[in-house]
Amino acid sequence: MRRRLLFDEPLLNVTVHRLCEQLIENHDDFDNSVILGLQPRGIYLAERIHAHLGTLLKKKPKLGYLDATFYRDDFRRRDKPIEPSKTQVEFSIEGANVILIDDVLFTGRTVRAAMDAMIDFGRPEKVELLVLIDRMYSRDIPIEATYVGRRVNTIESQKVLVELKQQGSKEDKIWIIDKEKQK
Amino acid sequence: MMEELKVKHLLGIKELSKEEIELIFRTASHFKDILNRPIKKVPSLRDVTIANVFFENSTRTRLSFELAEKRLSADVINFSSSSSSVKKGETLLDTINNILAMKVDMIVMRHASPGAPHFLAKHIDANIVNAGDGTHEHPTQALLDTFSIHQQLGGVKGKKVAIIGDILHSRVALSNIFALQKLGAEVMVCGPITLLPKHIAKLGVKVELEVKKALQWCDVANVLRIQLERQQIKYFPSLREYSLYYGINKKLLDSLKKEITIMHPGPINRGIELSSDVADSTHSIILDQVERGVAIRMAVLYLLAAKRPELQPELD
Numbered sequence: 436m437r438r439r440l441l442f443d444e445p446l447l448n449v450t451v452h453r454l455c456e457q458l459i460e461n462h463d464d465f466d467n468s469v470i471l472g473l474q475p476r477g478i479y480l481a482e483r484i485h486a487h488l489g490t491l492l493k494k495k496p497k498l499g500y501l502d503a504t505f506y507r508d509d510f511r512r513r514d515k516p517i518e519p520s521k522t523q524v525e526f527s528i529e530g531a532n533v534i535l536i537d538d539v540l541f542t543g544r545t546v547r548a549a550m551d552a553m554i555d556f557g558r559p560e561k562v563e564l565l566v567l568i569d570r571m572y573s574r575d576i577p578i579e580a581t582y583v584g585r586r587v588n589t590i591e592s593q594k595v596l597v598e599l600k601q602q603g604s605k606e607d608k609i610w611i612i613d614k615e616k617q618k
Numbered sequence: 619m620m621e622e623l624k625v626k627h628l629l630g631i632k633e634l635s636k637e638e639i640e641l642i643f644r645t646a647s648h649f650k651d652i653l654n655r656p657i658k659k660v661p662s663l664r665d666v667t668i669a670n671v672f673f674e675n676s677t678r679t680r681l682s683f684e685l686a687e688k689r690l691s692a693d694v695i696n697f698s699s700s701s702s703s704v705k706k707g708e709t710l711l712d713t714i715n716n717i718l719a720m721k722v723d724m725i726v727m728r729h730a731s732p733g734a735p736h737f738l739a740k741h742i743d744a745n746i747v748n749a750g751d752g753t754h755e756h757p758t759q760a761l762l763d764t765f766s767i768h769q770q771l772g773g774v775k776g777k778k779v780a781i782i783g784d785i786l787h788s789r790v791a792l793s794n795i796f797a798l799q800k801l802g803a804e805v806m807v808c809g810p811i812t813l814l815p816k817h818i819a820k821l822g823v824k825v826e827l828e829v830k831k832a833l834q835w836c837d838v839a840n841v842l843r844i845q846l847e848r849q850q851i852k853y854f855p856s857l858r859e860y861s862l863y864y865g866i867n868k869k870l871l872d873s874l875k876k877e878i879t880i881m882h883p884g885p886i887n888r889g890i891e892l893s894s895d896v897a898d899s900t901h902s903i904i905l906d907q908v909e910r911g912v913a914i915r916m917a918v919l920y921l922l923a924a925k926r927p928e929l930q931p932e933l934d
Contacts, residue, residue: 505652505660505920515622516924519648555657 441568441585441595442609450584451480454565455487457582458534465496467560468532473549474502474520477537479601480567484536499524501535503548522552529557539595540566543578568595568609587611623921627739627746630755631796639800643765645917646910653689653913663692666923668724669717672749673699673710676728678884678908679749679759683726686915695722710734711741718744724923727751745922753787753848759883760793762914764801766907767838770879775802780832782808783842783864783891786815787849790842790883795821808832809864812853829864833874840881841866841891857890867893871901879903 442450462468465488472481478500489495504519535549546564553559567584573591589595592614598604623638631639652660668687672680680696687694697717714725724745727735732754735746750756768774779798785791785807798805799822806824807814808831819825826832833839844860854860866880880892880902888894896902 502648505648505662510662511665511923516921519645521648522651551661555655555659 436612438596438610438612440608440610441587442607444607447607447609450567451483451487454582454584455484455491458484458488458565459491461563462532462534464492464494467530468534469497469499469526469528470534470536471499471501471524471528471549471553473535473537473545474500474504474522475518476539476597476602477535479597479599480538481536482601483599484565497526499526501549501552503545503552506548506551508544508548524556527557528553528559530560531557532561532563533559534563534565536565538566538597539568539570540564540578540580540583541570541573541595542575544575546578547576567597570595622924626922627735627748628757628918628922629735629739629746629748631757631760631793631800632755634757634797634800636800636802639761639764639797642761642914642917642921643768645921646761646765646913647769649689649916649920650910650913653909659689659691661691662920663687663690663923666690666723667693667695667721668726668919669695669697669722670749671697671714671717671725671727673727673729673734674750676749678911679728679756682908682911683747683749683758683915686912686919687726689912690916690919692724692919695720710738714738714742718742724919747918747922750789752789753792754789755793755796756789756883757793757797758911758915758918759790760797761918762907762911763790763794763840763881763883764797764803765914766881766903766910767803767879768801769910770903770906771837774798777803777838778806778836779803779838779840780806780808780826780836781840781842782829782832782866784813784844785809785818785842786813786853787845788842790840794840795823799823806832806835810854810860829866830870830873833866833870833878836878838879838881839866840883842883843885843887844890861890865889865891865893866896868895868899871896871899877901881907884908 470481470485472478485498500523502520502522504517563581565582566580569580569583569586570589571586594612594614596610596612598608600607621641625633670683684694726747726749728749729751732752734751735748739746748757764774771777781791781794795805806826807818808826808829880896882904886892886897
């Protein structure tokens with residue numbers, strides 16, 4: 436299996452810091468802004484950004500977790516259903532600026548489903564999307580991220596593997612791997 | 619990826635494995651969260667049509683299924699035999715085939731004959747959910763009962779559950795026994811000897827005739843209704859006498875040295891199997907059961923609908 440390293444720990448830290456600075460530029464002190472991490476894997480990045488914003492701003496913005504399983508458009512169309520995760524949004528997003536956070540942006544379908552799920556908690560003033568990795572030229576629907584950690588050019592048979600310490604990995608590493616050929 | 623149900627229909631608890639029951643519980647707990655939000659609806663089943671076909675009366679179960687279907691955004695049609703052509707002599711299979719000809723994907727059926735949904739499953743393509751077949755099984759009720767125990771007491775394994783009352787005519791009792799045993803609980807049935815099936819002990823349950831001893835033994839008492847409509851002969855002298863010997867009241871509960879949880883699948887005959895001060899007390903989780911019933915039924919419908927053959931890409 437061939438793999439190419441996209442992020443190691445120092446690069447990831449620099450990138451998270453840059454993303455936070457960009458967020459602060461647009462959201463000032465986060466008074467009316469909330470962060471929603473997308474389940475299952477976007478929540479780790481969301482927690483990381485949330486913690487770093489906390490140090491930079493000296494206060495913690497609101498953080499929630501959003502699961503879009505029941506809003507997906509591929510239910511009944513895939514071989515196996517997706518295991519749902521917990522949605523935890525303990526504040527109203529009515530009139531708020533929402534920042535959706537996911538680790539990888541690929542076809543855009545998860546983000547579409549997440550926006551449907553989000554609307555059930557109120558009508559936000561503005562919605563933005565932050566992703567660590569944008570897999571360019573692979574979108575099924577017209578969705579783009581507002582903040583991007585790194586853009587990469589991949590082909591469909593490749594996969595982005597995210598290993599973060601919060602997920603139980605030994606160190607932070609993000610790879611592109613070539614999926615083994617299926618017979 | 620998650621596991622899926624191996625069964626295509628929910629005919630009874632007997633056909634389910636422990637893992638499948640746990641999968642239904644996990645899915646139901648997500649739906650329970652959704653039901654506590656301001657917008658209690660998800661679009662998962664928006665391309666599914668479900669027919670609720672009730673050949674027997676029902677309030678709770680029918681409303682609960684209908685609500686579950688609507689919370690999942692399914693299209694719903696309702697049918698009850700009292701206002702239908704069944705009265706004109708149409709057979710069950712003809713009735714159902716006519717409903718399916720209108721492009722219905724799932725059937726939720728209650729029928730007075732045990733085995734009616736099993737018969738249907740052999741002859742039609744749609745997914746079938748048994749909403750009670752005669753005195754045989756009532757799987758979604760057992761799932762919501764055990765799910766309530768699971769959530770209330772933090773698990774089912776090792777818990778002692780007494781099912782009290784009319785066991786002979788109760789589909790709830792049989793489904794509950796299967797579900798509780800699969801999940802590792804100890805089960806006791808208690809009632810007058812005339813209302814206990816003759817070979818019930820062969821299912822591996824304890825049998826007790828005295829209600830106080832059953833209550834003393836158990837952590838949870840699931841109290842059943844006396845089903846007068848199914849009793850063609852007299853099984854006990856009078857309702858008054860039944861309530862005197864088998865009715866559960868506050869005085870009886872207070873005389874126990876411990877706290878137990880009281881459940882009832884409804885409808886309650888107040889003053890017969892349960893006194894009002896017990897039914898409305900903090901011991902009782904009867905209304906929580908109803909709330910969880912919607913979540914359980916959402917989970918069952920969602921999991922059964924998960925695969926639609928005609929939309930799967932063809933594999934060569």
